[in-house]
Amino acid sequence: MTAGGPFAPGCRPFTARRHQAAGPLLRLRPMAVPLPVAHNRFQRWYFRWAAPYYARMAPEVRAQAEAIDRLLYSRRGLWVWLGLALGVAGGTAGLVAAGVSFAPALLLTLSLAVCLTVGGVSVWLMPQRYSGRRLWRIALIMMLGTYAGVFASVVSKTWSSAMSGEQWLQTLGAVLWRATPFQLLAGLALMLVMWGTAAARRYALQQELAQSRLEQERDAAARQAAEARLKLLQVQIQPHFLFNTLATLQHWVDTRDARGGPLLASLTSFLRQSVGLLEKDSATLAQEAELAQTYLGIMQARLGPRLRHEIVLPADVADTALPPGLLLTLVENAIEHGIEPALHGGLLRIEARRGDGGVELSVRNGGAPLAAPVVEGVGLRNSRERLAGRHGAQARLELLRDPLGETLARAWLPDPSQEQGR
Amino acid sequence: MSAMTTALVADDEEAPREQLLAALVRGWPELRIVAAAANGSDAWDAFLEHEPTVCFLDIRMPGLTGLEVAQRIRGRAHVVFVTAHGDHALDAFDAGAVDYLMKPVEAERLGRAIERLQQRLNQPPADLQGLIGSLLGGLRKPAPLDVIQAGVGREVKLIRVEDVVYFESDARYTRVVHAEGDALIRLPLKELLTQLDAERFWQIHRSVIVNQRCIASALRVDEGQMVVTLRGRSERLPVSRHFQGLFKGL
Numbered sequence: 001m002t003a004g005g006p007f008a009p010g011c012r013p014f015t016a017r018r019h020q021a022a023g024p025l026l027r028l029r030p031m032a033v034p035l036p037v038a039h040n041r042f043q044r045w046y047f048r049w050a051a052p053y054y055a056r057m058a059p060e061v062r063a064q065a066e067a068i069d070r071l072l073y074s075r076r077g078l079w080v081w082l083g084l085a086l087g088v089a090g091g092t093a094g095l096v097a098a099g100v101s102f103a104p105a106l107l108l109t110l111s112l113a114v115c116l117t118v119g120g121v122s123v124w125l126m127p128q129r130y131s132g133r134r135l136w137r138i139a140l141i142m143m144l145g146t147y148a149g150v151f152a153s154v155v156s157k158t159w160s161s162a163m164s165g166e167q168w169l170q171t172l173g174a175v176l177w178r179a180t181p182f183q184l185l186a187g188l189a190l191m192l193v194m195w196g197t198a199a200a201r202r203y204a205l206q207q208e209l210a211q212s213r214l215e216q217e218r219d220a221a222a223r224q225a226a227e228a229r230l231k232l233l234q235v236q237i238q239p240h241f242l243f244n245t246l247a248t249l250q251h252w253v254d255t256r257d258a259r260g261g262p263l264l265a266s267l268t269s270f271l272r273q274s275v276g277l278l279e280k281d282s283a284t285l286a287q288e289a290e291l292a293q294t295y296l297g298i299m300q301a302r303l304g305p306r307l308r309h310e311i312v313l314p315a316d317v318a319d320t321a322l323p324p325g326l327l328l329t330l331v332e333n334a335i336e337h338g339i340e341p342a343l344h345g346g347l348l349r350i351e352a353r354r355g356d357g358g359v360e361l362s363v364r365n366g367g368a369p370l371a372a373p374v375v376e377g378v379g380l381r382n383s384r385e386r387l388a389g390r391h392g393a394q395a396r397l398e399l400l401r402d403p404l405g406e407t408l409a410r411a412w413l414p415d416p417s418q419e420q421g422r
Numbered sequence: 423m424s425a426m427t428t429a430l431v432a433d434d435e436e437a438p439r440e441q442l443l444a445a446l447v448r449g450w451p452e453l454r455i456v457a458a459a460a461n462g463s464d465a466w467d468a469f470l471e472h473e474p475t476v477c478f479l480d481i482r483m484p485g486l487t488g489l490e491v492a493q494r495i496r497g498r499a500h501v502v503f504v505t506a507h508g509d510h511a512l513d514a515f516d517a518g519a520v521d522y523l524m525k526p527v528e529a530e531r532l533g534r535a536i537e538r539l540q541q542r543l544n545q546p547p548a549d550l551q552g553l554i555g556s557l558l559g560g561l562r563k564p565a566p567l568d569v570i571q572a573g574v575g576r577e578v579k580l581i582r583v584e585d586v587v588y589f590e591s592d593a594r595y596t597r598v599v600h601a602e603g604d605a606l607i608r609l610p611l612k613e614l615l616t617q618l619d620a621e622r623f624w625q626i627h628r629s630v631i632v633n634q635r636c637i638a639s640a641l642r643v644d645e646g647q648m649v650v651t652l653r654g655r656s657e658r659l660p661v662s663r664h665f666q667g668l669f670k671g672l
Contacts, residue, residue, distance in 0.1 A: 243526070254441065304436060342484055368484075
C-alpha cells in the first residue's frame with residue numbers, strides 16, 4: 001500500500017477568513033471601510049466637515065467612528081437622538097423647577113449634553129488621550145466652565161434688580177459657596193467616569209492589539225511552515241530528475257518499449273508519495289524507506305546495471321519518526337554525487353538499526369569517492385537543521401568517507417523518550 | 423567540397439541517448455553518426471578516434487562531464503550540449519549563445535538547432551573555453567588518484583602517481599611506466615584519464631598520458647608528426663595532431 005494521501009495540497013493555513021476575523025486592527029486595508037452614503041444636505045455637510053478629521057484617524061479608530069456615524073443615521077439611531085432630547089428636556093425642566101429661568105437652563109443642559117456626548121465618544125474612540133495630566137486639565141476646564149455658568153446665571157438673575165455692588169458680590173459669593181461642593185463632587189465623578197471608561201477602553205484595545213498580533217504571528221508562522229514545505233517539495237521533486245525520467249519515458253513510449261508502463265507507474269507512485277509525505281510534519285522510517293524504494297526503482301530503470309541497491313530495515317525500527325523526505329534527500333545525494341558520476345556505478349545501501357537509545361540510519365554508496373575536504377551541500381545542511389528541529393540537539397547527521405573509500409551519510413535519531421527525559 | 427558531416431552523441435542514460443539518435447536520423451538524414459558514447463571518457467576517446475564535426479554532449483556524465491569533454495575538444499568541433507531542465511549551466515548558455523538541447527528532445531527545437539548548425543558548419547566552431555572554464559570552476563570534483571595498485575605476479579605493488587613517468591594504453595589494460603619499472607593495470611587508459619590531475623598528466627596521444635615533469639623536449643619529426651623525449655630515458659612518445667598545441671614553442 002502506498003503512504004501517499006490524495007493529491008490535495010494541504011498547505012493553506014493562512015486563509016482570508018482569519019484576516020477578516022482579526023478586524024480592522026490588522027491595518028491590512030485601511031480603505032476597505034466604505035464611507036457612509038450621504039442621503040441629505042445635512043449629512044453631506046457633516047461628512048464634508050468630518051472628512052479631514054477622519055483622514056487623520058488611524059484606520060481602526062476611523063472604522064469605529066464611522067460605525068457610530070452609521071448608527072446615528074440609522075433608524076436605531078433615532079432612539080439615541082430621542083434619549084438625548086429627553087435628557088436635555090428633563091434637565092432643563094429640572095433646572096427651571098429649581099428656579100433657573102428657561103433660556104439659561106436650556107443652554108446649560110444643551111451644552112452639557114453636547115459636551116458629554118462628544119466627550120464620551122471621544123473617550124471611547126481615543127482612550128489613550130484621556131490619561132494623566134490631560135484628564136486633570138479637562139476636569140479643570142469643565143469645572144471652570146460650570147463656575148462660569150453659575151456666574152452667568154447669577155448675573156442674569158440680578159440684572160434687573162437694583163442691587164448695590166456689595167450686595168451683589170455677597171449674593172454671588174453665597175451662590176458660589178453653596179455650589180462648590182456639588183461642583184467638586186460632579187467634577188470628580190465626571191473625571192472618574194472618564195478615567196474609568198478610558199482605562200477600560202485602553203485595556204480592551206490593548207487586548208485586541210495583542211490578540212491581533214498573536215494571530216498575525218501565528219499566520220506568519222503558518223505561512224513560513226507552508227513556504228518551507230513548498231520549498232522542500234521543489235527540492236524533493238527536482239526538475240532535473242523529472243525531465244530526465246520523462247526523457248526515458250518518452251523514448252520508451254515512442255518505441256513501444258514494454259518498460260514504459262511500469263516506469264510511468266513508478267513515477268506516478270513517487271510523485272503521489274512525495275506530495276503525501278510532505279504534507280505531514282513527520283514520517284515513519286517505513287514510509288521513508290518506501291519512498292526511497294520507489295525512487296530507486298525509477299533510477300534503476302534509467303541507469304540500468306550501474307545502480308545496485310539494498311535496503312535493510314528491521315521491524316523494530318520501522319515506526320521511528322523522522323522529518324519527511326530526509327532519507328530521500330540522502331539517497332538523492334548518494335545517486336547524484338556517488339553513483340551517477342562513477343563510470344561503473346556502484347552499490348547503494350540503506351540500513352537502519354537500533355542502537356543504544358536511538359536508531360542509526362545510514363546511506364552508503366560505493367560510487368565516486370568523496371573529495372578530500374568534505375564539502376557539504378545545501379541539502380545536507382538543510383536536513384541536519386530539520387533533524388535537530390525534530391529530534392533536538394542529540395540528533396546527528398554526518399557525511400564521511402570510510403576506510404574502504406565509500407561515502408557514508410549517517411544519521412542518529414534519538415528515541416523520543418530519551419529526549420523528554422532530559 | 424562539402425565533406426560528410428559526422429556526429430558524436432554522448433549521454434550516460436540509454437533511453438535519452440537512443441531518443442536523440444532517432445531524432446537526429448529523422449531530422450538530419452545526411453548526418454553520419456560515427457559514435458554513441460555512454461560516458462564522458464568514451465565520448466572523449468571517440469572524439470579522438472573519429473574527429474566528428476558535431477558533438478552532442480550530455481552535461482552530467484560519469485568519467486568526464488559534458489563540459490569537460492567540450493573543454494578538451496577545444497573548439498575542434500561544433501558542440502551542442504544536451505541537458506535536462508534545472509541545470510545551472512543553462513543561464514550561462516543563454517548568455518553565451520551556446521547551442522543546447524533540452525531533454526526530452528522535441529523535434530521542433532531539434533530542427534532549429536540543426537538549422538543553426540548547418541549554417542555555421544563552414545565557419546570555425548565557437549570558442550567556449552572561457553565560458554566552460556568559469557562553469558567548471560564552481561563544480562565539485564572527486565579527489566585525483568593518489569596511489570595505483572598493480573598486481574605483479576603474486577605481489578600487489580603500490581605505485582605513487584607522482585612517480586609515474588607515463589601511461590600507455592594496451593587494449594583493455596594500461597601499462598604504467600614508473601621510475602622503478604613498469605606494471606600492467608586492469609583499467610583502460612580512457613578511464614584512468616579522468617582520475618588524474620590534468621595539470622600534471624598530459625594526454626599527448628589517444629593512447630599515451632605523460633607526466634609533464636618528465637618531458638625533456640618535444641621534437642617535430644615532419645609536417646604532421648611530433649614526438650617527446652623524456653628525462654633520463656630513451657623512449658620517444660608520439661604526440662598526435664590534436665595535442666601538438668600543448669607545445670606552443672613550435
